[in-house]
Amino acid sequence: MKETFSMSILPEWNGLTLESLLKNELSFGKKSIHQWRMEKSITINGELKPWKNPLSEGDQLTFKYTVLPSAPAWKAEVDVLFEDEHLVVLNKPARLDTHPNSEADTQTLQNAIVHDLLSKGHSGYAQPIHRLDHDTTGAILFAKHPAIKPLLDQLLEKRMIKRTYIALAEGQMKTSGTIREPIGKDRHHPVRRRVSPGGQKAVTQYQRLSVDPVKNLSLVELNLETGRTHQIRVHLSSIGHPIAGDTLYGSISRQFSHQALHARKLSFIHPFTLKEITASAPPPAYFKHH
Template identity: 50%
Template sequence: MLKHTRKGNWMEINTPKRWAGKTIEDIFRKDWEVPKKLTHIFRMENKILVNGNKASWSSPLNLGDKVLIKLFEEESLNNTHAFFYDVQVLFEDDHVIVFNKPPFMNTHPNDDTDKDTLLNAAQFYLQSKGEKATIRQVHRLDRDTTGAILFAKHALAGAILDRMLEKHEIKRTYIAIVQGHLRKKKGTIHEPIGRDRHHPTRRRVSPTGQEAITHYQLIKEENSNSYVKCLLETGRTHQIRVHLSHIGHPLLGDILYGGKPILKRQALHAAKLECIHPITGEEIICYAPFIDNPPIFRSIDIYTI
């Protein structure tokens, strides 16, 4: 775990053994895999100091060198309108935050008039604490899907998490209620997903679509429905909804993909999120309690999935 302290706008690190002999360039390009553009900004704007001096990006660090990285600055990357909503926080530190997304709320604005999204609520939450950073979503959840969703508080954390997401290093576990009883209690759906040319928002399994992989496992059966745990290996739009409908088991309430309209939303909840912290390297595991009122998911212990 990388130990650090916050000093105003700066993160201070005493060079650990695993950094000794490496250059700042090595750490940014190889350890953190930061994009070239963002690395260039840190270099050109002198956002790195070593022992109080402007960093030499090509000089090896020595054990115990004091490295300062300027991370916590006021930004003006977007004009996100702050919107108050008492959203539940599952994990937070200086670098990342995980919210428990409520239903019937977009993750981010789709146009200039869309101002009551989770991103807007997250911006308000930070501002109410006196933090002036521009928050960044790392992934998204459908409007009617609830559960754990990850945001970054600064550009470096956001870039590292984006790379981790691309490399499938952020693990997301969902709970769904589907129609019918599954023939196979456990399996993998490996079918490409693309747009449905006959519908503006719907997706479908298509040989010309993007690769999509969903792992599923039966939790329990209740009447004519099944509770299913799903793990995403990829993150396509509507992936779980499309894949489970494709095998004949649409989600309850998911009328877009053939589900019965007996619920106000599709029965899908992001119950667990696991990843390695982008800066410290510690393991983050977040469980998102069910928040529907009245409840949709019954007798499920999320801490055992």
Template identity: 50%
Template sequence: MVKLKRFGEWCEIEVPAHWEGYSIEYIVRSLWGAPKKQTHNMRMKKQVLSNDEPANWTKPVHAGDKLKFQFFEDEDPGVIPSYYEIDVLFEDDHMLVLNKPAGMDTHPNSPDQTNTLANAAAFYMQMHGEYRGIKHIHRLDRDTTGAILFAKHALAGAILDKELEERRIKRTYLALVHGKILKNKGTIREPIGRDRHHPTRRRVSPGGQPASTNYELIEYYPKQNLSLIKCRLDTGRTHQIRVHLSHIGHPLAGDTLYGGKPVFARQALHAVKLEIPHPFLEEPIVCHAPFLDDPGIFKGIDPYRF
């Protein structure tokens, strides 16, 4: 594990033994996977110190050296901060994981929108003296609930973006679908594209983007003819779980857009767990998201067992 300390705008990292002999260039570009342009900007702006001196980016570092990175400069949040009561699942200087309620967008769809989770996250950060940009790493549909990851500074955002792209961030969902799933486990690999006949729908389409959804049957409720399933995504297409499950004949309960019956006021889909390789600590962060609202949908289910 890497040791971190914060000093105002600076984050101090004590070089661990297994970094012995690495250069700062190698740490930032190869270990962390920072983009070339971002690395160049850090270098030009002298945003890295080694033992309180301007860093030599190509010189080997030694165990116990103190590296300081200027991660925490004040900046425009990118959205209009707006108060909304939020449920924080995890927070440190680099990441914020929130439990999104139903009926709320992840981020604004226009510059003046203020009622989204990103607006609430920006307000929360400013209330705690953090005047920085807030970036969502992934999204949830308006009526899907559960864990969403935000980055609290630019380098964390770039690293987490790459981790998501490389499938190192694991997202686990719970869904209630109509009918009895016959296979206990399976993977749906079908490309997803826009539905030309509907402005918001997606559909399985040969010309769409590759999409892969893994599912596992947890329990079948014969009285309601509903199956509780756990899903893990290999890709993050819009409406992916909803489209894939509808495609195999098991639409989400409440998801009238994709053939579900209106047994609930919204689709029965909840992002129950998020597993994140911390961008700097070299340890996993695991967040479980309790059911904030609509308790009748997932009544009696323990979110911490998944």
């Protein structure tokens, strides 16, 4: 399906050439830039113009591309927190995978957003920039076209997408702290991760928001400097405060049917508008009682 997306030349980009903008300011790869040039995929104010001409503030760039749906469509409700023509932030429910792990897996959040986009006349391209575990809820970012995806991937890699979580942890945690323990695979379990000297660097900052002495739970806010698989779950378990309901990592609480972990907020600078985007996901009801 042929699609287009547009972007305006901001004051910061006035006087740049198209090539300089794409390469130096937006950090597109050489392959993408070469393909757009050869296929004459970019118009300026609706016209094909030489790439060496200087751009002016307010000029409109329109990109044309051909793309297929990213996954089979699955009709299911999606909770949109923020959306424009480039990206969408969703509020993921529990008991749902972020994306398919096999061809037979067709009922995931990615399948649901593909259906939602197709129903609006969009190509159905939707690629997750990061992932949330099956039972983790909250804000998650998807790219809506193939040009924005590498730019968002770069933001994630450079730790420029700030992700804030909340969790209900067992016990009464310290007021605040930073956990700096590398994380690797647990060779005795196909899914579980563990703190391991030979693992990947992992840093989690936490701050205790409140304590429920009756239920022996701490409500904590967490910020990730890295994004390892199961990072928060492994780190909190490693200091003796597993997330309530997280039986994989040692929770003994039976108050929850899954780990009480929620991605509360995402914030980043939009690559095409340079505006700060902040999307907040309301916590599930069980957080409100703590």
